[in-house]
Amino acid sequence: MEDLGLKIFGAILTTFMAFAVGMTYGGIVRKLTARVQNRYGPPVYQNFLDLLKLQSKKTNIAHGFMGHMAPVWIIIAAVTVLMFIPILNGNLWFPNLSFHGDLIFLLYMMVFGSLGMALGAGQTGNPNSAIGVTRGLSQMVGYEIPFVLALVALMIQYETTSVQDLTQIQHETGVWNAFANPFAFLAALFASLGMFRYSPFDIVGAPAELASGPVSEFGGKYLGTMMSGGAVFAFIKLTLYVHLFFGGAGNPDNSGIWATLAGIGILLIKTFLLYMIPVFYGWINPRYRTEQAIRYFWGWPTALGILGVLWAVYIY
Amino acid sequence: MENDKNSQKIVDYIQNFSRKHSLFVLAYGTGCGAIEIPATMTSRYDAERFGIRGAATPRQADVLLITGYLSTKTLKRVIRVYEQMQEPKYVIGFGSCTINGGMYYDSYNTINGLDQYLPVDVYINGCMPRPESVISGFVKLQELIQDGKANNGEKYRENLEHYRTNQKKIIKNWKMPDYNW
């Protein structure tokens, strides 16, 4: 186990990279949104300043035990799921436990973030956050179905549940899963709209209706921790999508410094482009009501998911 | 650590720098000046390039804007909201109504001086200040924060008695927490 030190260093580096990339993506999106709304908008590193300010708040009002635990829970869930996501396939630097985890395990672990938020919001007793939590869980039920159908389609197609094998297959066959099983990809893409909680589906923390929903009672350090947890989760979902549908990043055979950096570069480009899809969709769309959002997910996306599964079973 | 004073200064500098560049303004239009807040936050005057963003609830907010006159009924809610906010918190008084009662000085329902009831950091005078002067008010507040002089949160906490007696003179039945621990 001579490269154990390397692995530990790689894991720590992944966490900071995920956090930094997640926050910078948020800053870039704020800048782009401002430009589209013909104004200049904040600097790209504004999210880091917001986080630093939130962390440097003097008083911190908490509501009981779960009020303290909710942000910590989100951060724990984020980092653990991060460890099981392959950053660069087969790379010596960032193996992080990605060979252990598989899709089904990831599905469960990704729910922990929202669960933490829900428990914390329930503890605060603010009616806005209670309603926000019910909306968040119902929306999750909405987008989980097409998402799970898409993953099941991939699993059936390649008879494997490990994310690493999936990227490996894509690397060998040279065909990206997005083209191998287009229906599953479209279903997962629709589901990603719900995951990132951008405009048509930001019913969870809708400011005009619920005064920012579940986080309405969290301020200062708690809000800061939640914000960084959210940034890491965004990075996780993006890299998962890239590894499942866009053939992952970095070639497994050589792990030189330059190859790793090139792999990370490709990963950033792919994740940023994928991140732009829900953002573009959110710029020009108002918000759904709760039942409309759920009906949206159980409409076309689920049909595409089923088609994806049928495609995987019969045609492939 | 003999140079803990210097290290403390560095930490203060960094904290004040981050507080200065990221002000969350509470979305609460208490008076008639609230019509200039959307104008300041949107595309022509764009306060977001200074890092000024709206916050939905007092927990997340740093800056409380008292935009214009303040009736006694609103004062009761403003005090409640101010005490829910987390330190360091700042209050900006908009328009001459917060300075000396302005045009409604002889009204039976509006207060004449805001700083008897809440510690105020920055006043912006004018009968409905323009977005430019609103932004200059924010910039003045940012300078105060950078020099570490904007600590009215503690001032409110230390002489709570003074503020409480003034507030209770106007607000009759005080069904609000007293924080007299």
Added chain:
Amino acid sequence: MTDLVKENKLLDAVSQAFKIKGKVIRNRRVEVYADKNMVSSILLFAKKQLGYIHMAHMTCVDWIDQGEFELVYTIYSPIEKITLFVKTRIDRENPEMENIDSIWDQANTYEREMREMFGIEFPGLVGEHDFILEDWDQIPPMRKEFDTHKYSAETFFSRPGREDAKEVRDELSKRSGTIVPDFAKKYSRE
């Protein structure tokens, strides 16, 4: 002046039906003076028969030297485009008037405001007493005998130096070099 045919026809219709006096002020404006307990029947008659369905306004004027409140009901007919004022006088000491929520639901808001601002009692009025003010212990504030300037000076702190703005004048004269007179006294309202 257009010949006020429609206005006079309306005035005769109402005054015949209820034996009350009235006047045509100008085109599109007719006013009728009625006794307190006839007001609701006049309004119902105007609404149902004459088509005055839009209740534009309802106000109360405090004639303190005559010791009376004057209630003015302004109703308007979109077809004939005439505004009819039904005016009545009620005693000022213990003012009491029947509420007309049954004719127009929106009257409830006007009546709640008058009850709070003038102290007029509307028996059977739905809605809490505190409509605009909160925990108000003085006399209803819109009555003429309530002096708002004195109340405001007593309850709210006023920043010193506002009486004659002395330091403002000194500053102005210092900057402009001329002597700035005590302008406050010339135009003060007292």
Added chain:
Amino acid sequence: MVREKETTLYLGPQHPGITGNMMVKLKVQGDTVVSASTHVGYLHRAFEKLIERRNWIQAFTLLCRFCVPEPDPMELTYARAVEDLDNREVPERAKYIRVIVMELARMQSFMLWYAGQAGSAGLYMIPQWSVGDRNYILDLFEDLTGGRIYHMYIWPGGVRRDIPEGWADKTLRTMDYIEKRLDEYNKVLFDNTIFQKRAQGVGIVPKDKAIEWGVVGPVLRGTGIKSDVRIDEPYEVYDKIDFDIPTQEGGDIWARALVRKEEIRQSIRIIRQAITHMPGGAYYNKVSNPMKWTVPAGQAWARTESVRGEIGFHVTSDGGNKPYRVHVKGAAYTHGVTVLEKILPGQNIADVSFILNSLGVCPPEIER
């Protein structure tokens, strides 16, 4: 059917969704509203009492601070009521200027409505665009009257100063620019299926009960009843200008939105006609000494069409140099209390602030 637990939700004075400073107390079952009651009084500055302490000219500076999104109809209604009492003639040119100022105020308030309606639906693109472009109209006001929001420009007898030269064609240029921008707003907002899904069939004001509840303005025209003070009782020079009053059937948020979308086009038409036909001559029928000016005794009632509907001033004078009693009725007086409490039950919580924006409720009109 087991009765679901009923919680009380205070959409309190401090709430990003509430326009202005009022409180709507909702009794909620699950996601649907069971009962609603409006609590106002947060912006009460007793300005009717203060007017009784000021003389006729000083009172007019208080008036425009009365309802902030659109201050000009207040000044015009007060001026017309006093002119009615004083039967003071207004020069022709002042009437045209007043119509231009009224329509410009209506347009900037419509653009605020665009911002409120789209912002409460979650489409944050439109508020940034519309409030940003509204500043162009406020620049016009600044050149004309010196103030962005509060103009204190229309006073009894005419207007305070004449149109600066070059202002007329600057207005025409702004109108062309805004007309072009409006097409983009409509493309983003009205052609969006999610906005249609959210707006259609929500917050319906029934046509038969509309006049009964005192509904006025675009909300009334949204239910299909064609009523507008500029047509029913033409004041200033509205009878010399041809424009039409859009109405829609249905009475829901979608119908009201379509009415407002069309009305802002009519305002542009009116301004263009008013600028081209404006005569020369005096702009102010001078009052001898504003401080000592006494208005003959009597009562006057004047109505104007503001963006939210009919605004009425009931001015009483006892012949002194101070108004004896001024009582103002804004459109939101009935929309914010009676109409809101009647149409909210049964709606989803998500739509409360959406409906509030579509009714155009401006809280200071309720308690002044």
